[in-house]
Amino acid sequence: MQSAKSSNVLWHSAVIKREHRVRQNGHGSAILWFTGLSGAGKSTLAHAVEERLHDVDCRTYVLDGDNVRHGLCGDLGFSAAERSENIRRIGEVAKIFIDAGVLVLTAFISPFRVDRERVRGLVMPGDFLEIYCQCPVEVCETRDVKGLYRRARSGEVKEFTGISSPYEEPLAPELVVDTASLPLATCVDQVIALLHERGILRHSE
Secondary structure, eight states: OOOOOOTTOOOOOOSSOHHHHHHHHTSOOEEEEEEOSTTSSHHHHHHHHHHHHHHTTOOEEEEEHHHHTTTTTTTOOSSHHHHHHHHHHHHHHHHHHHHTTOEEEEEOOOOOHHHHHHHHTTSOTTSEEEEEEEOOHHHHHHTOTTOHHHHHHTTSSOSOBTTTBOOOOOSSOSEEEETTTSOHHHHHHHHHHHHHHTTSSOTTO
C-alpha cells in the first residue's frame, strides 16, 4: 500500500524541539496505544483517560479508529494489507503528536502484533505504551450496538476481527486492563498510574 519515498524529500530540523514543548507543558509526551477487540472498551477508556488528563491541564488528543477512517484513512478497506496501512499511517501521525509534546491516545483494534511493533519501532524506547483492553469476545458481543458481530457471524461482514479474522493478543504490553469486569474509573486509574510510574506525569497530577 505504501508508495515509494521520493529522493527529493529532505527532513527539515525544527528550531523548537520536543524537549522545549515538554518543558512548557509540564509533562512528558507519549503514545498510549489502546488495543483490543471491537467492543472491548478502547474508545471509551481512551476518552475517559483524556478527560482525566485534561482536568489537570495536560495536552492530549485521541485518535479514534472510526474517526480516522472518515478522513486520513478514508480510502482504505479492511483487508489485512489495508489494516496494516491504516496502522502505519496512524503510527506516523502519533509520532508527530509526541514530537509536539502531546499525550496522544489511540483507540484501534490493531489486530496484528507486527503492525503494533512497527509503530513501537518508530519512536524512542518508552514513548510507546501498549495498553491491552482485555475482554472476551462473548462480552464484546453483548456490547455490540452496531450489530457488527451478528452481521459477521452471518457472513455479511467479511474479515471481522475475532470472528473471521484473527486478533493477536499483545505478548508483553505495558498494561493489561480488564475492561470486561472492572469499572471504568478503575481502568482509568490504572492508566494514570502507569503514566506516573513511567515519569510521564508529575506526582501532583
